[in-house]
Amino acid sequence: HEHALRALRCEPVVESAEKRYENVVASAVLRAVFPQAATRRAFLKSVGAATALAAVSQFFPLKTATEAFAEAGAPEKKDLKVGFIPITCATPIIMAAPLGFYAKAGLNVEVVKTAGWAVIRDKTINKEYDASHMLAPMPIAISLGL
Numbered sequence: 332h333e334h335a336l337r338a339l340r341c342e343p344v345v346e347s348a349e350k351r352y353e354n355v356v357a358s359a360v361l362r363a364v365f366p367q368a369a370t371r372r373a374f375l376k377s378v379g380a381a382t383a384l385a386a387v388s389q390f391f392p393l394k395t396a397t398e399a400f401a402e403a404g405a406p407e408k409k410d411l412k413v414g415f416i417p418i419t420c421a422t423p424i425i426m427a428a429p430l431g432f433y434a435k436a437g438l439n440v441e442v443v444k445t446a447g448w449a450v451i452r453d454k455t456i457n458k459e460y461d462a463s464h465m466l467a468p469m470p471i472a473i474s475l476g477l
Contacts, residue, residue, distance in 0.1 A: 352401040353393075357384055360391055406437055413461035414445045414454055421464045 336446065364387060365371035375383055415421040417435050425442055435438040443460070445451050452469060454460045 349397075349401065352397050356393060356397045356400050357387075360387055360393065360396070409437060409439055411438055411440045411461040412443060412459070413440055414443045414451050414460040416448065416451060417444055417466055424464055426427065 361371055361375075361383065365374055367451075378386070387393065413424060415424050417425075428442055429442060445454065448466065448469065450464060451460070451463050452473060453462075453465045456473060
């Protein structure tokens with residue numbers, strides 16, 4: 332009832348990080364065991380979520396998987412150079428710096444405005460950029476040597 336009351340007052344339901352990790356792991360495991368959505372839903376409907384998770388935990392260590400998933404390791408590389416083309420879809424890359432998202436993740440990111448897609452491609456291939464904004468087909472073309 333608490334969730335319903337919060338919803339009526341338009342208050343967000345705040346879940347602990349541990350509970351979110353448990354839910355993500357449980358969902359992933361159930362999707363792996365029952366890849367077909369209809370089968371998964373029918374199973375959950377027939378036995379209930381708690382029983383389903385108890386059954387799955389007999390052969391898969393849900394607790395261990397949750398703990399492993401929840402471990403926040405340090406970034407492999409903190410100083411990054413990210414290239415972008417100044418178009419609308421690059422907004423999240425550009426705005427993450429002034430909004431503090433990179434810093435919150437422990438990253439020092441230099442966002443570099445780049446002249447064109449070919450320059451982005453070349454600088455990425457030559458490892459001048461650690462990451463870059465690309466059109467969806469570009470990584471495929473690069474991997475094919477095009």
